[in-house]
Amino acid sequence: AQKITQTQPGMFVQEKEAVTLDCTYDTSDQSYGLFWYKQPSSGEMIFLIYQGSYDEQNATEGRYSLNFQKARKSANLVISASQLGDSAMYFCAMRERYSGGYQKVTFGIGTKLQVIP
Amino acid sequence: DTEVTQTPKHLVMGMTNKKSLKCEQHMGHRAMYWYKQKAKKPPELMFVYSYEKLSINESVPSRFSPECPNSSLLNLHLHALQPEDSALYLCASSFGSNQPQHFGDGTRLSIL
Numbered sequence: 001a002q003k004i005t006q007t008q009p010g011m012f013v014q015e016k017e018a019v020t021l022d023c024t025y026d027t028s029d030q031s032y033g034l035f036w037y038k039q040p041s042s043g044e045m046i047f048l049i050y051q052g053s054y055d056e057q058n059a060t061e062g063r064y065s066l067n068f069q070k071a072r073k074s075a076n077l078v079i080s081a082s083q084l085g086d087s088a089m090y091f092c093a094m095r096e097r098y099s100g101g102y103q104k105v106t107f108g109i110g111t112k113l114q115v116i117p
Numbered sequence: 118d119t120e121v122t123q124t125p126k127h128l129v130m131g132m133t134n135k136k137s138l139k140c141e142q143h144m145g146h147r148a149m150y151w152y153k154q155k156a157k158k159p160p161e162l163m164f165v166y167s168y169e170k171l172s173i174n175e176s177v178p179s180r181f182s183p184e185c186p187n188s189s190l191l192n193l194h195l196h197a198l199q200p201e202d203s204a205l206y207l208c209a210s211s212f213g214s215n216q217p218q219h220f221g222d223g224t225r226l227s228i229l
Contacts, residue, residue: 035217043205045160045220052215091159097214102148102167105218107159 002027002094006108013082014116020067021077021111023092029053032094034075035105036066039089048090051075082115089113120144123208123221131229132198138224140191140208148172149191150218151183152207160207166191198228 003026013019025034036048051059051066059066067076079086092108121142130136140149148167152160165173166185174183180202182194191208205225209218 033215037220042222043207043225044222045207045209047217047219050217095214098167098172099214100167100172101213102150102165102172103211103214103218104162104165104173109159110157 002029002032002096002106004092004094004106004108006092006111008111009109010112010114012114012116013079013086015084016081018078018080019082019113021079021090021092021113023075023077023108025073025075025092025094027094029096031097033097034066034068035093035095036064036075036077037091037093037107038086039091039110041088045091049077079113084115084117087113087115121208121210121219121221123206123224125224126222127225127227129227129229130195130198132200134198135194135196137195138193138206138208138226140193140221141189142210142219143189144210144212144219145188146210146212146219147188148211148213149185150209150211151191151193152209153202154205154207154223156204164193195226198226200228202226203228 005024032053034051038046065078089110095103151163154160164183184192205223207223209220211218
């Protein structure tokens with residue numbers, strides 16, 4: 001069974017500063033994928049970044065980067081130059097692949113990030 | 118704007134009503150998903166359709182009935198719901214088993 005652990009229920013960061021959101025995972029699969037999603041208070045889930053277990057380089061997407069440490073089973077999200085619009089709930093997730101062309105995603109409990117002006 | 122469109126955005130219904138939630142995507146994704154999300158909790162998977170066939174039902178009560186009429190459309194039919202079914206219902210789609218899921222904005226459902 002796959003498990004995602006996010007240990008920071010809430011985080012504060014000053015505008016323009018960088019922040020790291022922690023995520024650890026547990027799986028017996030050799031091939032797996034890790035995602036980060038952002039959910040503002042309005043409700044939509046926004047895909048931010050993806051890291052495959054065999055990717056040698058850490059994923060980056062604009063101000064988002066994923067600090068992937070495979071041996072430690074951690075996949076922390078780093079947001080650089082925080083903006084007020086970054087205030088949201090952030091979910092770390094892991095996907096389990098099925099041969100029928102679909103996936104099952106396990107979400108962590110989330111971290112609520114608040115950016116302070 | 119999201120590429121997965123959910124309607125309606127808000128729905129209030131009584132316990133004896135019958136209503137449907139609709140989800141549409143035109144990205145050519147062949148897998149579609151329904152999730153239920155309670156406040157301050159992560160989304161919980163309800164159903165998965167792949168190539169228009171029901172692939173996963175996470176032991177969801179029969180008062181929720183999914184339907185996938187074609188590869189672009191996913192419905193969730195609701196009947197005789199309970200107050201504890203009040204939640205945000207999210208639809209998602211993915212190109213396959215490896216690519217990230219894209220979510221709609223959700224339907225906020227309230228059961229009176």
